[in-house]
Amino acid sequence: MDLGIAGKTALVSGASQGIGRAIALALAAEGARLVLNARNEAKLRQTAEAINAKGGAAVYLAADLSEPETPARLAELATAEFGPVEILVGNTGGPPPGAAAELDEASWRAAAELLFYPQLRLTAAVLPGMRRRGWGRVLYVTSISVKEPIENLALSNALRAAVTGYAKTLAREVAADGVTVNTLGPGYTATERVNSLFAKNSARLGKTPEELLKAQLAQIPAGRMADPAETAAVAAFLVSAPASYLTGQAIMVDGGYSHGLL
Numbered sequence: 001m002d003l004g005i006a007g008k009t010a011l012v013s014g015a016s017q018g019i020g021r022a023i024a025l026a027l028a029a030e031g032a033r034l035v036l037n038a039r040n041e042a043k044l045r046q047t048a049e050a051i052n053a054k055g056g057a058a059v060y061l062a063a064d065l066s067e068p069e070t071p072a073r074l075a076e077l078a079t080a081e082f083g084p085v086e087i088l089v090g091n092t093g094g095p096p097p098g099a100a101a102e103l104d105e106a107s108w109r110a111a112a113e114l115l116f117y118p119q120l121r122l123t124a125a126v127l128p129g130m131r132r133r134g135w136g137r138v139l140y141v142t143s144i145s146v147k148e149p150i151e152n153l154a155l156s157n158a159l160r161a162a163v164t165g166y167a168k169t170l171a172r173e174v175a176a177d178g179v180t181v182n183t184l185g186p187g188y189t190a191t192e193r194v195n196s197l198f199a200k201n202s203a204r205l206g207k208t209p210e211e212l213l214k215a216q217l218a219q220i221p222a223g224r225m226a227d228p229a230e231t232a233a234v235a236a237f238l239v240s241a242p243a244s245y246l247t248g249q250a251i252m253v254d255g256g257y258s259h260g261l262l
């Protein structure tokens with residue numbers, strides 16, 4: 001299937017490693033021109049170089065997405081290099097672990113500045129142009145936690161739900177303008193994020209990371225974690241031209257992990 005995004009300008013944040021990097025590579029393989037963001041410049045450059053070495057087109061801005069001005073800077077870079085953003089993939093790092101009853105307000109504010117406000121600001125920077133031009137794709141990376149709240153990950157459980165509610169509302173507001181808005185919830189995916197969560201939980205639960213991994217895999221019907229490229233393939237379809245009637249949806253890429261009917 002031709003995804004119909006060759007030559008389109010795509011902005012992917014959190015693109016230096018893991019799921020965001022895999023999405024950037026997948027969109028570049030379809031011919032999209034990429035603007036990449038993360039904080040670590042060296043790693044971000046590697047992603048851009050991997051794309052450019054294959055004949056793709058990628059530029060990057062190393063900046064903290066929690067800084068309010070970063071989204072507008074990214075949109076400006078895109079416009080200057082490739083033209084206005086037509087595809088937005090809002091992705092960031094995950095929040096630290098913590099129990100709902102124990103987290104302080106500063107932790108909630110910091111997590112909102114990482115998981116919620118950047119999505120709003122990225123959207124504000126690119127959505128008016130998408131609506132004017134009558135075509136746009138917005139995809140927020142959230143988590144399986146919107147369907148199956150994860151123990152001791154209260155910040156994710158609550159704030160991913162906020163992003164999902166925002167996306168659902170926005171999708172209905174802009175559907176008639178040719179802009180789709182969806183969320184993608186990764187299940188357990190083999191990235192550095194998962195390794196670090198297992199390491200952090202290991203001391204708390206008195207188990208080795210290997211024991212935690214084994215217990216986790218036993219909960220996943222597919223019997224394994226996702227490769228980030230599998231998650232990215234779904235993302236690429238969600239922002240594609242043929243996905244024009246798919247909007248307001250929360251799509252889980254979880255190997256069958258979530259139990260809910262919908």
Ligand SMILES: NC(=O)c1ccc[n+]([C@@H]2O[C@H](COP(=O)([O-])OP(=O)(O)OC[C@H]3O[C@@H](n4cnc5c(N)ncnc54)[C@H](OP(=O)(O)O)[C@@H]3O)[C@@H](O)[C@H]2O)c1
Nearest residue numbers: 014016017018019038039040065093094143188189191193
């Ligand atoms: N992996 C999983 O199993 C899983 C499951 C459910 C949900 N998720 C969620 O999916 C998202 C991606 O997961 P992942 O496993 O790919 O995570 P990851 O390996 O930790 O990668 C996160 C990416 O976001 C960037 N980032 C982090 N904080 C940032 C900031 N303040 N400003 C700009 N960029 C920032 C990181 O680069 P820098 O550090 O250089 O900034 C990196 O490129 C996360 O939100 C995660 O919580 C993952």
